[in-house]
Structure formats: C-alpha cells, structure tokens
Amino acid sequence: MREKLLKAAIYHYSRYGYQGATMQKIATEVGIKPASIYFFYQNKEALFIAAFQKLLEEHFSQMRKIMDEVENSPIEEIFCSLLHGTVSYHKEKEEETAAYISLITSPPPEIKQFLKDHMEQFDNWLIQSLNTSLKHYYPSISGQQSVNVTKQFLLLMDGIFWEMTMYDENALSEQLQHAFHLTTLILRGIEDAK
Template structure:
C-alpha cells in the first residue's frame, strides 16, 4: 500500500539523513511517486513524520507488552528485568528503527516539539500502567520495599532512559552495552528489593533448624 510505503521510506531516510535532510521530494522519488501524491495521505512533512514517530513508539511498546504477556507466571523481578531485556533486544535487532527514533529524540524538530512530547507522554502512560501493576504486586508480596508507586515507576523510567543513552554510546559494542545493562540492573534491583523480607525469611529458616 502506497501510504505504508511512504512511511517506511520516511523512517529509513530519517535514520540515514535526519529530519531536515529527509525531504518529501526525496521520499517521493524513492517510493516512485510524484511529490504532490504524498499530500493525498499526509497533509505536511510534519504530519508524515509524526505518523512515523507514533508507529515507532507503538511498535516498541507492543514488543515490550508481548514479552511481559509471555511471563504471566513470572516473578516481579523477572517481569521488570524482562522489560529491560525486551527494550535492549528491540533496539539491538532493529538498528534502522532505533536510529530513526534517536534522530527524533536527540534532534527534535522545533515545529514538532509539543506534539512529540505529548505523544511520548501518552505512550509513557501506557508503560506506566504496566509498571504500576508489577510494582503493586511486588509490594503486596513483600518482595519490594513499600514505597510510593509513582516513585518506583519514575525510577524505572529513568533507568530505561539511561540504558537508551548507553545504547547511543555503545551501539557498536554490543558486549559492553549488555554488560552495562547487567551492572545497572543489579544495583537498581538491590535498591528496591525488600531485604528485610529476605532477612526475616533467613531468620525463620534458622529457627527451624534449631
């Protein structure tokens, strides 16, 4: 379908050239249509690239949700780690989409500033709902320290942002990137894990042995 082909070419050119150099004329040429034909589907360049950006975000979140859905019986720790693992796998296995997403993230066109932020916030809310369920479960089970859910969600989202930035630095050093993720995850989990529960469990085990 021409509309989807236009979007596919647009995100590829965004990844390769950046927003400013990815022109409607160059996109139309690669698709094999006249430039005015794009306006039958998108009212402007900004409209086209917002559609591309929304697709990138939705594709990323679908990948994360699918990974979590496959862990319905997993522990809280496994579910949280699976989110990070899903993100890393997605970006490492989709270099072109990741490059396009980075161009939007770090070289945001001023004309799209407000709309991009609003779209990102909407997608973040979807992820936040997923995290709220996992963190609430962890607190109920006593696995996590009893902290405000909003604080836990914010901390995890910041962890994700940090990992994404590491990917920018080490995208061509996959082993080093994965090692950084493991190191960061270990420190993060130890920070939210309810070690008092662990200590209480150990004490109970010791008493049983006496």
C-alpha cells in the same frame, strides 16, 4: 503505498533529519513523483507525524507485548525482561532507533507536542503497569514507594537505551548485568523498608 511512504520517511529522517528528509528523496525512494505524496498526506508535517506515530506505536506495542508475556512472573523477571526487550528491539530496528534518537534529541518544532504527549502516555502506562506488579509482589508497599521504585527503573531503562548506542555487544552485556544488579538493589530496598 502509505506503508512504503512511512518507511521511506523514517529512513530518510534517520539519515538526514527533518529538514534533509525532503519529499523529493522520499518520493524517489518509493518510485513516485513528489506531488503524488500529497494524495496520501496533506503536507510534509502530516507525513512525518504519521511516520513518527508508527515508529512510536511499534515501540509501545513491543513494550506492551513484553509486559503481557511476563506480567505474572516474579518482579525481578519483569524488570529484566523489559531491559532485555528494550535492547533487543532497538538492536533489531537500527534504522528506526536512529530516527527515534534524532526525534527525541532534536524534534522538529511541529512535532514537539505530539512527541511530548506520546512520551507521557508511554511513561504513564509503564508506571501503572509496574505499580500493579509491584503491589502484587509487595502488598504492603506504599503508593509513593511504588512510584519511586518505578521511576528509578525508568531512569535505569533510559540509561541502558543510551548506552546501547555507545557500546559494543560485550560492553553492553556487562552494562546490562550492572543494570540487573541495580534492579535487585532497588527491589531489596522495598524489603528493607518493611
């Protein structure tokens, strides 16, 4: 039942936002009375924190899986796999992506700190993972240069994420090719700095 409640909470949040995703709608979705939700979650905030935690952790888990699969690959392949993986994941999970977009663009005040902490944790993990890969392929790269390259890539990933919501498949494919080219230029900057 908990899983059904979390899924219904994400669905209604993606459609109606935090205020519009009422306990009544969620209860109706899973076939219980609204009061029954309180057996599983103390209040609406607790339900949504659990739902958002699930949503964000699934995304984080997918990014870790991609990184694990390519961690010994050439750095260009790592960057491209993360870009492709981000697009594929969010295209497959449109409902969750709609909730994610709503969450990060206008988080409920009760959730802001939780979201901020999660985003910092994800960014720190990605920076650390990419720094490790960069140092492996470019042993002479300075710590600051590695951080700069990683942050440039994060900006690129964020841009692709937002473009994914705006473009059709063909246009998005073209945007991904531009992103791959920019990745190559970023990495070429490391070579030029030697």
